[in-house]
Amino acid sequence: MRKRSIIQMTLVGVAVGAALAVVAVFIPWLPEPASDQAGWIDSTYWLVTIICVAVFAVVAGVSGYAVWKFRAPPGDTDDGSPIHGHTGLEIVWTLIPTVLVTVIAVYSGVALAQAEDLPEGHRVVEVTSEQFAWTFTYPDVDVEGQPLTTGELVLPIDEAVELVLTSKDVIHSFWVPEWRMKQDAVKGIDTRTVVKPTELGTFPVICTELCGLGHALMRSQARVVTPGEFDAWVEEQRRLAREGGSIQGQELFAQQCGSCHTLAEAGTEGQVGPDLDEALQGADEDFVRESILEPDAVIAEGFEAGVMPDNYDELFTDPQVDGLVEYLLEATGGG
Ligand code: CUA
Numbered sequence: 001m002r003k004r005s006i007i008q009m010t011l012v013g014v015a016v017g018a019a020l021a022v023v024a025v026f027i028p029w030l031p032e033p034a035s036d037q038a039g040w041i042d043s044t045y046w047l048v049t050i051i052c053v054a055v056f057a058v059v060a061g062v063s064g065y066a067v068w069k070f071r072a073p074p075g076d077t078d079d080g081s082p083i084h085g086h087t088g089l090e091i092v093w094t095l096i097p098t099v100l101v102t103v104i105a106v107y108s109g110v111a112l113a114q115a116e117d118l119p120e121g122h123r124v125v126e127v128t129s130e131q132f133a134w135t136f137t138y139p140d141v142d143v144e145g146q147p148l149t150t151g152e153l154v155l156p157i158d159e160a161v162e163l164v165l166t167s168k169d170v171i172h173s174f175w176v177p178e179w180r181m182k183q184d185a186v187k188g189i190d191t192r193t194v195v196k197p198t199e200l201g202t203f204p205v206i207c208t209e210l211c212g213l214g215h216a217l218m219r220s221q222a223r224v225v226t227p228g229e230f231d232a233w234v235e236e237q238r239r240l241a242r243e244g245g246s247i248q249g250q251e252l253f254a255q256q257c258g259s260c261h262t263l264a265e266a267g268t269e270g271q272v273g274p275d276l277d278e279a280l281q282g283a284d285e286d287f288v289r290e291s292i293l294e295p296d297a298v299i300a301e302g303f304e305a306g307v308m309p310d311n312y313d314e315l316f317t318d319p320q321v322d323g324l325v326e327y328l329l330e331a332t333g334g335g
Helices: 004-024 036-069 088-114 225-243 246-256 285-293 316-334
Strands: 123-130 132-143 146-150 153-156 163-168 170-177 183-184 193-194 201-207 221-225
Touching: 004 036, 004 246, 036 316, 123 153, 123 170, 132 153, 132 225, 146 225, 153 170, 153 225, 163 170, 163 183, 163 221, 183 193, 183 221, 221 225, 225 246, 225 316, 246 316, 285 316
Parallel strands: 123 163, 153 221
Antiparallel strands: 123 132, 132 146, 163 193, 170 183, 170 201, 201 221
């Protein structure tokens, strides 16, 4: 009787575990992978998930079976018979978890080493985070005597890139779901992550560390292009940095300002800073320029000083600032 129960119990557990593991694997939970690293991260994820699902199902299956099968009959108030340990069972429940945890540790170590492997002479992109924007700097790409700095991450396909992250204020976290790699950005230190994009397209850059009022809007985009398109993009950035103009102002606004400010023309709805359709209505060029470069000079009613970054004079070239001012004047009907 006892042996039969144990066999039945085990079979129920295994059947439930197998069924749940199949359900877990065949539902498409994860976004389409788009980097070399995604393969290693996904296989680690599924290894751990399947082990967890199977262990949970076996435990839950056995518990359920025991509740159903060994229920005390009505009126039975006896204590159960005493148990004095079971060496065989104790060895099994020590050995199985030890093996499982060791397998997970070794596989994760290999996956991490493979995912972070970088070739000699690889490209580096510096990722700077602040409440509530991302900035990407290409130290090897010169634009008008400054390294190329943009609000969107543009990378050539099939090239491993090292992202060096830092923060100007609180902790943020860089994440592109399709690339799987995720890393915190912390003020005062450089953290690193590696990505080798393998799919062309545009992917969201998401902040995954609660960092303040604008956290949910702290988004940018990562664009993966062919090497030829990448070179053309760099040239275009050089041309825009030389020429400025409101077209570039529009692009800069979308990348740098929209997550905090509402502006009808740009379709942005940020609430962290003043609504620019109101705050800049009828403003002149000097006021717009001052509001960008010295944000604490005049504080709109209901807002506080020290919230908007005060380093846009370092971040933008002069033609870029001119372009942004021009764009804002056009968009709000000032000038
Ligand atoms: Cu930055 Cu959340």
